[in-house]
Amino acid sequence: IWKSPQGQYVLCVRGTKGNLRDIWKDFRIMMGSTTQNDDELVDSLKKFKQDHPDTRLDVAAHSLGTMLAWNANKKDELSIAGDYSFFNPASSPFQDKAAIREILDSERKVDLFLNKNDAVSNYFSQNLKDKDMDRVYYAPFSRSPLASHTLGQWIENY
DSSP states (O other): OEEOTTSOEEEEEOOOOSSHHHHHHHHHHHTTOOOOOOHHHHHHHHHHHHHSTTOOEEEEEETHHHHHHHHHHHSGGGOOEEEEEEESOOOOTTSOHHHHHHHHTOSSOEEEEEOTTOTTTHHHHHTOOGGGGGGEEEOOOOSOTTGGGOGGGGSTTO
8 A cells, every 4th residue: 555645545456476376366267256355455455444444545456456456345344445447457258247347337436457459358348338438548559468468568668
């Protein structure tokens, strides 16, 4: 959790690390799961809410971290997030379309940062409606599927 000099709090949730726990979560998402969680993240949010009960917390997350952050903040006792910025959000065509629409139709502001050649977030692209497009930002197309999934594509002069 980062605090800006202006006092704004942002929860940053990383994507997959090369450990078995994360890879297993990615595999489960690929097979259609929408319930992946992270106990350490939940504990951090509980502590933040205890220490800052009425403070807005924006969320920036990448890949696996998007599902972990979304599921942690869906819990009533932890619902403290303001706006969401999801970079290459985790999805799969084996997921129920309703899980994607839950995020897209949320009352919270959810901005999506997508790449049309990113297999991980492509199911989001497939489920967009015209009303969603003002919250969607596409990176320039990259022939490399790996480059299409990196955070680096969102940094100017990377």
